[in-house]
Amino acid sequence: MIDLRAMKASFKQQSIHFFVDPQWVIPSIIAPFIFTTVTLFLFRHAGGDLLLYAVLGGGVLGMWGNTIHSSSWSIGYDRMNGTLEAIMVTPAPLSSVVFGRCLWNSFLGLLNALAVFIVAEFAFGIDVTVQDPLGFVVAMMATLLSLSVLGMVFGAFYVVTRASSAFFQILEFPIYVLSGAVFPLMNLPDWSRPFSYVIPATWGAEALKISTVAGHDSMGLGYYGALGLTGLTTVAFLLISLWLFTYLEGRAKVNGTLVRY
Amino acid sequence: MNGGETVIVVRDLTKVYPAAARLFGDGGREKLAVDHVSFDVRRGEIFGLLGPNGAGKTTTIKMLTTLLIPTSGSASVLGLDAVRDPVKLRPRINLVSGGERGLYFRLTGRQNLEFFSDMYRVPRESKKAKIQYLLDLVGLTEAADVRVEEYSRGMKQRLHLARGLVNDPEVLFLDEPTLGLDPEISRETRALIRRLSEEGMTIMLTTHYMFEADELCDRLAIISEGVIKAMGSPYSMKESVRNDSIIEIEARELGEAQRKELSDLPGVSAVSIQFLEARQLARIVVDDAPALIPTVAALLENRKVISIRVDQPTLEDAYIKLVNGK
Amino acid sequence: MLEDITGVKASALVAMRSQFAVVGPVLWLVQILSTALFQMWFFVLVSDFAGDPGATPAYVALGNAVSALTYSAVYGVTMSAGAEKHIGTMATIMGTPTRMFYVFLGKGAYQSIIGMFTVTVSLGFASLFFGVDLSGANLVALAAVLLATCFAMVGFGMVIGSVGVYLRSSMILGSIVLYLGLLLCGVNFPISYLPWWLQPASYVFPLTFGVQAVRDVAAGAGLAEVAPLLAIMLSIGAAFFLMAYALFNYFERLALKRGSLDMF
Numbered sequence A: 001m002i003d004l005r006a007m008k009a010s011f012k013q014q015s016i017h018f019f020v021d022p023q024w025v026i027p028s029i030i031a032p033f034i035f036t037t038v039t040l041f042l043f044r045h046a047g048g049d050l051l052l053y054a055v056l057g058g059g060v061l062g063m064w065g066n067t068i069h070s071s072s073w074s075i076g077y078d079r080m081n082g083t084l085e086a087i088m089v090t091p092a093p094l095s096s097v098v099f100g101r102c103l104w105n106s107f108l109g110l111l112n113a114l115a116v117f118i119v120a121e122f123a124f125g126i127d128v129t130v131q132d133p134l135g136f137v138v139a140m141m142a143t144l145l146s147l148s149v150l151g152m153v154f155g156a157f158y159v160v161t162r163a164s165s166a167f168f169q170i171l172e173f174p175i176y177v178l179s180g181a182v183f184p185l186m187n188l189p190d191w192s193r194p195f196s197y198v199i200p201a202t203w204g205a206e207a208l209k210i211s212t213v214a215g216h217d218s219m220g221l222g223y224y225g226a227l228g229l230t231g232l233t234t235v236a237f238l239l240i241s242l243w244l245f246t247y248l249e250g251r252a253k254v255n256g257t258l259v260r261y
Numbered sequence B: 001m002n003g004g005e006t007v008i009v010v011r012d013l014t015k016v017y018p019a020a021a022r023l024f025g026d027g028g029r030e031k032l033a034v035d036h037v038s039f040d041v042r043r044g045e046i047f048g049l050l051g052p053n054g055a056g057k058t059t060t061i062k063m064l065t066t067l068l069i070p071t072s073g074s075a076s077v078l079g080l081d082a083v084r085d086p087v088k089l090r091p092r093i094n095l096v097s098g099g100e101r102g103l104y105f106r107l108t109g110r111q112n113l114e115f116f117s118d119m120y121r122v123p124r125e126s127k128k129a130k131i132q133y134l135l136d137l138v139g140l141t142e143a144a145d146v147r148v149e150e151y152s153r154g155m156k157q158r159l160h161l162a163r164g165l166v167n168d169p170e171v172l173f174l175d176e177p178t179l180g181l182d183p184e185i186s187r188e189t190r191a192l193i194r195r196l197s198e199e200g201m202t203i204m205l206t207t208h209y210m211f212e213a214d215e216l217c218d219r220l221a222i223i224s225e226g227v228i229k230a231m232g233s234p235y236s237m238k239e240s241v242r243n244d245s246i247i248e249i250e251a252r253e254l255g256e257a258q259r260k261e262l263s264d265l266p267g268v269s270a271v272s273i274q275f276l277e278a279r280q281l282a283r284i285v286v287d288d289a290p291a292l293i294p295t296v297a298a299l300l301e302n303r304k305v306i307s308i309r310v311d312q313p314t315l316e317d318a319y320i321k322l323v324n325g326k
Numbered sequence C: 001m002l003e004d005i006t007g008v009k010a011s012a013l014v015a016m017r018s019q020f021a022v023v024g025p026v027l028w029l030v031q032i033l034s035t036a037l038f039q040m041w042f043f044v045l046v047s048d049f050a051g052d053p054g055a056t057p058a059y060v061a062l063g064n065a066v067s068a069l070t071y072s073a074v075y076g077v078t079m080s081a082g083a084e085k086h087i088g089t090m091a092t093i094m095g096t097p098t099r100m101f102y103v104f105l106g107k108g109a110y111q112s113i114i115g116m117f118t119v120t121v122s123l124g125f126a127s128l129f130f131g132v133d134l135s136g137a138n139l140v141a142l143a144a145v146l147l148a149t150c151f152a153m154v155g156f157g158m159v160i161g162s163v164g165v166y167l168r169s170s171m172i173l174g175s176i177v178l179y180l181g182l183l184l185c186g187v188n189f190p191i192s193y194l195p196w197w198l199q200p201a202s203y204v205f206p207l208t209f210g211v212q213a214v215r216d217v218a219a220g221a222g223l224a225e226v227a228p229l230l231a232i233m234l235s236i237g238a239a240f241f242l243m244a245y246a247l248f249n250y251f252e253r254l255a256l257k258r259g260s261l262d263m264f
Helices: A004-020 A022-043 A049-071 A074-081 A084-088 A094-123 A133-159 A164-169 A172-178 A190-198 A200-212 A222-255 B057-064 B086-092 B109-119 B124-137 B153-165 B183-198 B210-216 B234-239 B256-264 B289-299 B315-324 C008-018 C025-050 C057-067 C069-087 C090-095 C100-129 C139-166 C170-184 C206-218 C223-258
Strands: B006-017 B031-042 B046-050 B072-077 B093-097 B171-175 B202-207 B219-224 B227-232 B245-251 B268-275 B280-286 B305-311
Touching: A004 A022, A004 A094, A004 B109, A022 A049, A022 A094, A022 A172, A022 C025, A022 C170, A049 A094, A049 A133, A049 A164, A049 A172, A049 A200, A074 A084, A074 A094, A074 A133, A084 A094, A084 B093, A094 A133, A094 A222, A133 A164, A133 A200, A133 A222, A172 A190, A172 C025, A200 A222, B006 B057, B006 B202, B031 B057, B031 B072, B031 B202, B031 B219, B031 B227, B046 B057, B046 B183, B046 B210, B057 B072, B057 B171, B057 B202, B086 B093, B093 B153, B109 B124, B109 B153, B124 B153, B153 B171, B153 B183, B183 B202, B183 B210, B202 B210, B210 B315, B219 B234, B219 B315, B227 B234, B227 B315, B234 B315, B245 B289, B256 B268, B256 B280, B256 B289, B268 B315, B280 B289, B280 B315, B289 B305, C025 C057, C025 C069, C025 C100, C057 C069, C057 C100, C057 C170, C057 C206, C069 C100, C069 C139, C069 C170, C069 C206, C100 C139, C100 C223, C139 C170, C139 C206, C139 C223, C206 C223
Parallel strands: B046 B202, B046 B219, B093 B171, B171 B202
Antiparallel strands: B006 B031, B006 B072, B219 B227, B245 B280, B245 B305, B268 B280
């Protein structure tokens, strides 16, 4: 079901597209960057761990922002470019192509994390030291993977229609809220908890915080608990996206909507 | 034509596009695009699907290349059902669509081919050499590392063809391969297609240019409004109008209304009007030209007729007769 | 040259952001309303967690409600230039006798209506859920202040939009400006929190004055008290419109000269 070579080629292709004109990453990561900076201003007087908390959360928001903008658009680009058919006619599964691109996009979201770290370090004088570097890197990779998979779920809908963009864009800010990246989930109303729990970014951000902030474990999950839940939600979304691709590709082939832009 | 094994078998192929084709909103009305189409293509042949825009050519080719699921009927390529066996079929065929779209403009020609080679799992050892071979074949070696956005139309079209060859397809589908190309480049493209055919590749193409079909195809099917109107070699098509003659009229005020009136005359089997700059050229396919000229002249009395002459039928007229004929 | 395809990806990315070519006004309204409301909620939660007395949840909620205007008044106007390029109508418009400035003026008017609607809903939301107290507000003063803010912001949006006649990067500029307001305009925290060298930048944005004026009105100020702020907004608004007029003409000529009308 997953073709690693197609994934790799798509990852590379997406990176070439980025390097040709890198300025276009700005619209995708500007919102989370400013959100995080504002958060840093609000947390300023509280100091210490809280700021670090915001920095980490902001990094996750950045990956998320780029996921929703670039990944969900992945197939939309081919649709507009007229290359969707050329890909569809190859034996490579479309889902693998999208997966490869989403990985690159989430990876690019790290740029935002980097920008946030720089602002934190130099403008706010926050000392970003990581408690458990290995755990941090693993948690980062897991978060990256989880957001890529979520990007695939969104991307699948473009097989059917281009109008999906508006729909998913609407989800950008709700997920900033629901993932509780820069404030504890406990501050959210009860009714919204279930939404938070199904978003892999929620658990990824938690694992990142546990590995960085000494003594942080707001949900009592421990590092492995949070990491495990990141993995679990990731696998669940991966399965959902593979199913969606199969289902929606079939639908597009009946309706003949592959080429229409 | 070598009369070899049959590699494409199409039986009663029908496609009705469903009404609501969108996720959000209303998709409009149901549309019958291809209506019980049947034909066979043999190995090594160039088979053409000729018809006006919207005739169902592209829809047919999409069903054969696993991109569209037929409403009914069957399509098999290389013994594999296009609906049930896409995974086995896709590595053995390829599709090239005409026009400017369909390439990654931000990538170089070589990067485009590398990407698609990976999609086809071209063996890594031979990938590099294969791509170089294709670039040479289509004459893009020098522009290989230039981004496609800088390519001319003709270069893009050649890259399209190279992309269609990365997996050494046994059957190559070409959808309007010379669409929008200038005559010179069209000629080059046709030469390349012929060369591929000589090397043994089976080629199925669609076109709405009569001369292209005439020049390239071993056999062709004329399709109009989703229905195959005629099938055979270009020669046999020409035969179908051998006993007809043509009244050609040059005038300044001909339109659709006149085309209709002329078509309705007894003894007229088809009328086509070509719109030139300030005048129109009507070609009327008739069984007996001298007998009909007075009637035609009377009908067009106030339409600023410049000249009326009688001509021999061409393949174009055969096509018009088959597509527009009564 | 085939430069019109140069930025397919870029245009794509932004078409998705701008929406005009793809979705109708209803979806656009849903989008900006949901964005505005969730954005407000996000910062209210942050503020609640931070516990900064200078930036309480109610303070943040009010600021975000007013800044909701930015989506249509500034961003919407800016993006429509890019959308025109994207769907290839820019050259068509230029071919008509109507000057580009007026075309955008029309778009500005349309976006103003959506903006006023958004800001009204946002303020209602802020007072319903996040403790913004508008009970003591003079409604006439509130309406005057919001209209003046909208006017000045559309002018600001037109200035940025004019660049779009010539350069596709205006879209990047548009998205930066869209969010920069949250940082610089006293929306989420007082301007005094900013480093001193950044503070002058705040006063380039009409939103800064608008937010301040609405805060004053909410605190009970009448028309007379906010008159100075109103005057400032009306004058910088007028200045922006004049500037936009000049820039549109300038860029229009430049675009015709360089043939970049539909170049993406």
